Amino acid sequence: MTATPLWFGPEERPLFGWAHQPPDGRANAAVVLCPPLARELTCTHYTYRLLAEALAEAGMLAIRFDYDGTGDSAGSDRDPGRVEAWLGSISEAIALARRCGAPDVSLVGMRVGALLAAVSAARLGGIDSLVLWDAVASGRAFVREQSALQRLRSDLKALGEGQVELPGFIYSAETVADLGALRVPQASEPPRRVLMLSRGDRRPARELTERLGVDPELGEAVGQDRLLELEPLYHEVPAESSATIVEWLRPGGTPARAGLSVPECDVATLDADGIRLTERSVWLSDVAMFGVLTEPEKPLEAPSIMLLNAGNDWHVGPNRLWVDVARRWAAMGFRCLRFDQSGLGDSATRPGTRPHVVRLPEAFEDVREAQEALEPADPTNVIMVGLCSGGYQALENALVRPARGVYAINPILHFTPPELAWGPMDPRRRICFPSTSLVSVYRRLPLLAPLRRRLRGIAWRAVRLMHRDRDPSSWLDQLRANQVRVLVVGGENETRPFGSSSGREGAELIEIDVVPGLDHALMPAWHRDAVIERMTEHLVKHFAPAAAPRAERESA
Amino acid sequence: MREQIRQVIAEHARLSTPIEVLGDEGDLFAAGMTSHASVNVMLALEDTFEVEFPEAMLRKSTFANVASIEAALCELTVSV
Numbered sequence: 001m002t003a004t005p006l007w008f009g010p011e012e013r014p015l016f017g018w019a020h021q022p023p024d025g026r027a028n029a030a031v032v033l034c035p036p037l038a039r040e041l042t043c044t045h046y047t048y049r050l051l052a053e054a055l056a057e058a059g060m061l062a063i064r065f066d067y068d069g070t071g072d073s074a075g076s077d078r079d080p081g082r083v084e085a086w087l088g089s090i091s092e093a094i095a096l097a098r099r100c101g102a103p104d105v106s107l108v109g110m111r112v113g114a115l116l117a118a119v120s121a122a123r124l125g126g127i128d129s130l131v132l133w134d135a136v137a138s139g140r141a142f143v144r145e146q147s148a149l150q151r152l153r154s155d156l157k158a159l160g161e162g163q164v165e166l167p168g169f170i171y172s173a174e175t176v177a178d179l180g181a182l183r184v185p186q187a188s189e190p191p192r193r194v195l196m197l198s199r200g201d202r203r204p205a206r207e208l209t210e211r212l213g214v215d216p217e218l219g220e221a222v223g224q225d226r227l228l229e230l231e232p233l234y235h236e237v238p239a240e241s242s243a244t245i246v247e248w249l250r251p252g253g254t255p256a257r258a259g260l261s262v263p264e265c266d267v268a269t270l271d272a273d274g275i276r277l278t279e280r281s282v283w284l285s286d287v288a289m290f291g292v293l294t295e296p297e298k299p300l301e302a303p304s305i306m307l308l309n310a311g312n313d314w315h316v317g318p319n320r321l322w323v324d325v326a327r328r329w330a331a332m333g334f335r336c337l338r339f340d341q342s343g344l345g346d347s348a349t350r351p352g353t354r355p356h357v358v359r360l361p362e363a364f365e366d367v368r369e370a371q372e373a374l375e376p377a378d379p380t381n382v383i384m385v386g387l388c389s390g391g392y393q394a395l396e397n398a399l400v401r402p403a404r405g406v407y408a409i410n411p412i413l414h415f416t417p418p419e420l421a422w423g424p425m426d427p428r429r430r431i432c433f434p435s436t437s438l439v440s441v442y443r444r445l446p447l448l449a450p451l452r453r454r455l456r457g458i459a460w461r462a463v464r465l466m467h468r469d470r471d472p473s474s475w476l477d478q479l480r481a482n483q484v485r486v487l488v489v490g491g492e493n494e495t496r497p498f499g500s501s502s503g504r505e506g507a508e509l510i511e512i513d514v515v516p517g518l519d520h521a522l523m524p525a526w527h528r529d530a531v532i533e534r535m536t537e538h539l540v541k542h543f544a545p546a547a548a549p550r551a552e553r554e555s556a
Numbered sequence: 557m558r559e560q561i562r563q564v565i566a567e568h569a570r571l572s573t574p575i576e577v578l579g580d581e582g583d584l585f586a587a588g589m590t591s592h593a594s595v596n597v598m599l600a601l602e603d604t605f606e607v608e609f610p611e612a613m614l615r616k617s618t619f620a621n622v623a624s625i626e627a628a629l630c631e632l633t634v635s636v
Binding site for chain 1: 593615
């Protein structure tokens with residue numbers, strides 16, 4: 001199986017996607033995977049990757065793609081004309097599949113992706129098979145459910161007239177209205193067959209198939225709650241439903257299979273507020289870690305920026321934050337790399353390790369090798385940026401090999417390292433406070449929640465007493481000694497472990513910025529804006545003012 | 557109404573503590589109801605009582621316990 005990253009679609013508004021080819025590079029049937037939107041897109045990225053790989057192994061060409069304004073594609077969710085742009089992205093992905101040499105195209109869509117796939121199938125015609133996977137009944141139902149979820153988990157600030165905040169994203173009044181009005185039109189050339197997988201406790205969204213004029217085959221969407229409703233670290237891939245889809249789409253008999261030809265396009269040109277940027281897909285180190293490098297036409301003589309995975313979110317970052325900041329900072333002159341550590345997102349897994357596991361000790365090598373690939377002449381010439389586990393790893397790696405800077409957002413230092421399941425803790429871990437089983441019980445029992453809230457300060461003092469060798473005052477001193485500029489931005493709980501850092505020599509290098517009530521995953525928009533503002537201010541103040549364009553320095 | 561609310565909670569809230577042992581003022585979130593589960597409870601309540609919770613009611617406190625849910629539904633002038 002070969003997976004090729006590529007940009008495609010309109011040159012001025014490139015889309016990003018992947019073509020997964022069968023092992024022998026031959027297929028007549030293609031499957032275009034239409035992803036969900038907003039936070040559900042993040043939850044399903046890895047599931048879609050595995051599904052695409054399984055479809056390719058079964059002899060089909062599988063196309064994964066990011067809608068316009070999502071993932072690595074150009075644009076933003078705040079742009080106008082979102083719904084038509086998303087439908088246009090599906091058309092482009094179908095055209096790509098046919099251009100690769102697979103004329104028989106089927107569509108798979110999950111959640112709101114199923115609605116968009118059904119509309120596309122009806123509008124375009126010529127779709128062989130259609131899979132509607134845990135489909136939303138309507139765009140309105142999707143917005144209502146997601147906006148209620150956001151309201152019930154976060155404090156929200158007032159938005160513009162008609163705007164709606166979903167977990168991690170904002171939709172304009174126009175997008176909300178267009179999604180609400182979206183209906184599957186009468187199909188003149190409907191798909192040959194439709195498979196509808198629905199949750200056991202929800203009715204099938206037959207509204208989507210009535211106007212297609214096809215009686216769907218029905219099945220159960222198993223495990224959707226464990227895919228979409230758990231906290232990101234605990235997502236589970238719905239393997240049973242994926243296997244059902246592969247078998248249903250597998251071409252029958254022994255169809256003639258033509259050789260495929262996937263176009264090569266590993267670089268795109270983007271416009272960021274009038275400034276021209278390039279984005280290039282890159283493979284890092286021998287492990288084949290995947291990343292996207294964003295560069296301005298005239299990069300500054302300044303450190304390059306590395307954006308690390310947050311938990312097991314893929315390289316676009318929490319709520320696509322890394323794409324936003326990479327493009328913003330590249331427009332200021334910084335080279336920015338967002339990448340997937342081994343076993344996460346779109347990267348390969350290191351031999352002997354399990355995929356999709358967060359905080360493996362191999363993360364030390366991943367970050368070190370990415371540093372070397374990004375700045376081969378001086379791997380310390382980087383600023384490492386991470387949220388949650390990414391913030392933790394950035395601090396740990398800066399202790400092993402210094403960096404110019406570390407931006408750690410809501411870093412979590414207290415967790416159970418995965419290697420404890422089979423042996424001792426990796427000796428490179430300097431700042432982790434390993435959880436004990438007693439602590440785990442204390443942290444997880446719901447009935448202890450009110451007690452935990454009252455005892456947070458005392459609990460952290462106890463943890464620090466138990467692990468004196470890991471007290472931040474010692475390793476923050478080392479970062480200061482190595483001239484690593486550290487900015488920690490976090491809520492009260494996440495910054496509590498750093499409490500002993502102020503008032504020491506060289507304290508101007510270490511900034512602990514407490515943002516009261518900051519959501520751990522930055523779901524509310526104003527939390528993301530606050531973090532971007534703080535990091536950008538720090539970047540401008542400490543790394544941009546004296547910097548000259550790299551090209552000028554090099555020619556001088 | 558209270559029994560119907562409890563039935564909806566039993567089916568959709570995915571509590572780690574059974575609803576039967578929780579009083580009407582018992583905290584559903586402390587009993588293991590997640591944000592996602594609370595949305596499922598909200599949607600099921602809307603189906604059961606044929607109402608729609610307005611935005612102003614979409615707060616954690618509305619769905620914190622059986623009594624608060626009942627009060628919200630009464631405010632929406634539900635007739636059962």
